[in-house]
Amino acid sequence: MPALNSGDTAWVLASAxxxxxxxxxxxxxxxxxxxxxxxxxxxxxxxICLGVVTVLWALYGFSLSxxxxxxxxxxxxxxxVGLKDTVAQLAGFAVAANPDAGVAEVPWPGPDALPILAxxxxxxxxxxxxxxxxxxxxxxxxxxxxxxxxxxVWVTVVYFPVAHWVFSFDGFIKSDSGGGWIAxxxxxxxxDFAGGTAVHINAGAAALALCLILGRRKGWPKExxxxxxxxxxxxxxxxxxFGWYGFNAGSALAASDLAAVAFTNTTVATATAIIGWLLVxxxxxxxxxxxxxxxxxxxxxxAVTPAAGYVGPLGAMAIGLIAGVICSLAVALKFRFxxxxxxxxxxxxxxGGIVGTLLIGFxxxxxxxxxxxxxxxxxxxxxxxxxxxxxxxxVMLYSFVLTLIIGLLIKYTIKxxxxxxxxxxxxxxxxxxxxxxxFSTLGGSGGGTGGSIxxxxxxxVPATAGKEG
Amino acid sequence: MRLVTxxxxxxxxxxxxxxxxxxxxQGMTVSEVRGYGRQKGHTEVYRGADYVVDFVAKVKVxxxxxxxxxxKVVDAIVQAAGxxxxxxxxxxxxxxxxxxxxxxxxxxxxxx
Numbered sequence: 001m002p003a004l005n006s007g008d009t010a011w012v013l014a015s016a017x018x019x020x021x022x023x024x025x026x027x028x029x030x031x032x033x034x035x036x037x038x039x040x041x042x043x044x045x046x047x048i049c050l051g052v053v054t055v056l057w058a059l060y061g062f063s064l065s066x067x068x069x070x071x072x073x074x075x076x077x078x079x080x081v082g083l084k085d086t087v088a089q090l091a092g093f094a095v096a097a098n099p100d101a102g103v104a105e106v107p108w109p110g111p112d113a114l115p116i117l118a119x120x121x122x123x124x125x126x127x128x129x130x131x132x133x134x135x136x137x138x139x140x141x142x143x144x145x146x147x148x149x150x151x152x153v154w155v156t157v158v159y160f161p162v163a164h165w166v167f168s169f170d171g172f173i174k175s176d177s178g179g180g181w182i183a184x185x186x187x188x189x190x191x192d193f194a195g196g197t198a199v200h201i202n203a204g205a206a207a208l209a210l211c212l213i214l215g216r217r218k219g220w221p222k223e224x225x226x227x228x229x230x231x232x233x234x235x236x237x238x239x240x241x242f243g244w245y246g247f248n249a250g251s252a253l254a255a256s257d258l259a260a261v262a263f264t265n266t267t268v269a270t271a272t273a274i275i276g277w278l279l280v281x282x283x284x285x286x287x288x289x290x291x292x293x294x295x296x297x298x299x300x301x302x303a304v305t306p307a308a309g310y311v312g313p314l315g316a317m318a319i320g321l322i323a324g325v326i327c328s329l330a331v332a333l334k335f336r337f338x339x340x341x342x343x344x345x346x347x348x349x350x351x352g353g354i355v356g357t358l359l360i361g362f363x364x365x366x367x368x369x370x371x372x373x374x375x376x377x378x379x380x381x382x383x384x385x386x387x388x389x390x391x392x393x394x395v396m397l398y399s400f401v402l403t404l405i406i407g408l409l410i411k412y413t414i415k416x417x418x419x420x421x422x423x424x425x426x427x428x429x430x431x432x433x434x435x436x437x438x439f440s441t442l443g444g445s446g447g448g449t450g451g452s453i454x455x456x457x458x459x460x461v462p463a464t465a466g467k468e469g
Numbered sequence: 470m471r472l473v474t475x476x477x478x479x480x481x482x483x484x485x486x487x488x489x490x491x492x493x494x495q496g497m498t499v500s501e502v503r504g505y506g507r508q509k510g511h512t513e514v515y516r517g518a519d520y521v522v523d524f525v526a527k528v529k530v531x532x533x534x535x536x537x538x539x540x541k542v543v544d545a546i547v548q549a550a551g552x553x554x555x556x557x558x559x560x561x562x563x564x565x566x567x568x569x570x571x572x573x574x575x576x577x578x579x580x581x
């Protein structure tokens with residue numbers, strides 16, 4: 001049996017750390033978009049996911065997602081509860097003999113064998129950020145502990161099963177283990193390289209359900225909620241982009257040519273998505289905005305996620321451009337239909353995830369990856385597109401319905417929403433007894449006042465000002 | 470004694486301060502304020518949604534001056550802060566009944 005591959009192990013561990021950074025990055029991306037009086041609450045809704053999801057993942061989440069299938073490809077077993085039997089254990093793929101290419105058979109776990117725990121940590125970070133993504137839809141109005149309870153229940157009944165469907169491959173965790181129904185060719189066989197369905201469609205559908213259950217922020221849409229710190233938003237988007245290399249290129253699970261392909265696709269798709277989003281703004285609003293550039297980058301990253309290891313660079317550029325344009329236009333949906341998806345999780349993650357997942361059916365090519373499928377533009381038929389649509393639709397429907405049920409349960413038991421008084425005054429003060437900013441020398445609550453007047457505070461009086469002659 | 474109050478554009482503050490220092494006027498109090506006059510507000514766009522900012526950031530300068538210096542001080546501020554464009558600001562003068570220097574207890578014009 002081969003020993004672990006140290007190069008691959010190093011890359012997967014480094015990728016896990018990169019993906020970890022995405023959740024704080026997301027916190028700043030979201031935090032900059034809310035009003036100054038609720039910035040801490042927004043950061044906390046994201047950061048708590050690192051706490052709650054990590055504990056559940058170690059206790060039973062990894063097992064439900066990746067232990068050998070218990071039948072039908074719906075959920076994993078309990079073999080790894082409490083991470084038992086994971087130390088000094090390897091995972092990987094056996095390699096079938098291919099005499100034409102001069103490849104000899106390599107027994108399980110194959111040449112890219114990883115310690116199971118490296119894979120446990122890598123996949124943990126996916127679970128953490130998936131839940132965190134949802135929080136943007138219900139910004140400014142959610143009780144902290146109710147949200148925390150939601151994260152625990154949601155990962156358990158929605159994320160862990162869906163991760164099993166999409167990410168658990170036959171024969172990976174053990175030589176004879178079964179995987180999920182979406183991933184494996186003996187069942188559906190849809191392609192999702194790094195989580196367009198399990199992460200983005202999943203979180204986006206949940207976001208839509210939750211913002212319907214919580215209802216609109218007071219005053220929305222008549223009163224527009226102005227983002228309080230656009231530099232935070234761009235900083236957060238940049239951290240997301242950086243971390244996304246772990247997310248996508250790390251999903252090759254090897255320091256390999258495929259990882260480099262995914263890295264390249266991630267980069268070029270993000271580039272075209274920025275341009276696409278800004279062009280829409282230029283034509284529609286007359287000005288390209290910083291928020292638009294940051295949003296376009298994230299939309300591109302989302303859309304290329306499922307496709308990163310299955311398309312070529314030109315295909316990735318097309319996917320990014322299409323996502324940048326469509327996601328930008330999709331922001332209008334919430335005004336059209338009146339749901340207060342506060343930070344556009346639906347427009348960017350649900351729509352972006354669908355765009356990327358479906359476009360594999362057009363741009364997929366076996367020239368970059370033998371496990372890919374030739375899409376419509378590469379001499380293939382519409383068969384794969386159909387599979388992609390089934391995968392996207394199934395995850396969306398499952399997540400939306402289950403999230404509605406969980407959300408209603410929380411709403412009518414422990415209450416989901418803060419009091420109107422807390423929402424109007426400052427959710428940071430009411431829930432966390434803190435304020436994000438204190439620019440006042442009088443020691444008052446700087447958090448509330450900055451946003452309430454609603455004008456820019458870009459002016460800085462020089463340091464000498466105010467000092468008497 | 471008079472209190473000269475000027476609402477000016479934030480970036481004009483340094484020039485106003487320099488102008489007053491040049492003419493020997495000692496001391497001023499400034500504060501960051503928001504408001505609108507004929508300039509009105511402006512419109513910002515976030516993900517395609519318009520956001521009207523009604524109150525524009527301005528700096529308020531307050532200078533207590535002797536009666537004789539009022540016109541010179543007002544002229545200096547107007548000249549330093551003026552760009553000829555809408556939104557330059559306003560200056561007004563109000564009477565001051567009494568003034569005390571906290572450190573010494575001096576009163577009236579001596580306290581300025």
